[in-house]
Amino acid sequence: MLKLTYHGHSCFELEAEGHRVIVDPFINGNMHAKIKPSDVKVEAVLVSHGHGDHVGDAVEIAKSNDCEVVTNFEIANWMQGQGAKAHGMHIGGAHTFPWGRVKLTPALHGSSLPDGTYGGNPAGLLIWMGGKCVYFAGDTGIHSDMALYGRLNPIDLALLPIGDNFTMGIDDAVEAAVLCQTREAMPIHYGTFPVIESDPREFLRRLTARGVKGRVVGFGETVTV
Numbered sequence: 001m002l003k004l005t006y007h008g009h010s011c012f013e014l015e016a017e018g019h020r021v022i023v024d025p026f027i028n029g030n031m032h033a034k035i036k037p038s039d040v041k042v043e044a045v046l047v048s049h050g051h052g053d054h055v056g057d058a059v060e061i062a063k064s065n066d067c068e069v070v071t072n073f074e075i076a077n078w079m080q081g082q083g084a085k086a087h088g089m090h091i092g093g094a095h096t097f098p099w100g101r102v103k104l105t106p107a108l109h110g111s112s113l114p115d116g117t118y119g120g121n122p123a124g125l126l127i128w129m130g131g132k133c134v135y136f137a138g139d140t141g142i143h144s145d146m147a148l149y150g151r152l153n154p155i156d157l158a159l160l161p162i163g164d165n166f167t168m169g170i171d172d173a174v175e176a177a178v179l180c181q182t183r184e185a186m187p188i189h190y191g192t193f194p195v196i197e198s199d200p201r202e203f204l205r206r207l208t209a210r211g212v213k214g215r216v217v218g219f220g221e222t223v224t225v
């Protein structure tokens with residue numbers, strides 16, 4: 001069984017079989033997060049790309065948990081420079097950890113780190129835990145590779161950005177859910193800043209019209225995948 005807790009924006013925790021990880025731990029500065037970085041107890045911190053609203057509190061959480069940041073090679077090097085442990089990967093590569101398996105997928109976006117350091121290519125993440133596959137698209141525009149990754153890796157739940165402006169909006173996120181053939185889709189990366197206001201219920205309605213199951217997870221809510 002896989003449990004997902006959503007902290008708003010692109011930050012979520014996954015828990016299965018006694019293992020727990022956090023993804024894109026943007027907590028300080030995230031108006032929807034109901035926790036503090038010091039509350040987070042995890043075995044790994046996964047980071048999709050270098051932007052501040054995704055790297056977030058990764059360094060602090062990795063240090064306080066004495067665990068690795070799992071991310072692309074460039075961001076892994078930067079994390080080590082900040083004194084955090086890191087495991088570098090890159091797009092197309094997968095690795096099995098004690099807590100689960102991750103594959104980095106393409107994302108169409110930028111990835112500079114908060115201090116301006118080059119952060120490599122942005123990624124999406126396929127994460128296998130508890131016998132389920134979660135596809136976190138990351139910050140991205142729609143791209144047809146989503147169909148290929150979905151075909152090669154049957155997806156139980158796709159986390160898709162709907163906030164527009166920096167990423168897909170609702171139209172393209174609905175199309176992305178169809179493309180990746182996910183069993184279920186969940187909206188993320190909306191409502192955190194005025195420029196990414198978007199209606200998750202509208203996303204749900206549009207998904208349903210296309211025959212895809214959708215689920216809006218509330219801020220701080222835990223659901224079973």
Ligand code: NI
Binds near residue numbers: 049054166
């Ligand atoms: Ni970004």
Ligand code: MN
Binds near residue numbers: 053054166
């Ligand atoms: Mn972002």
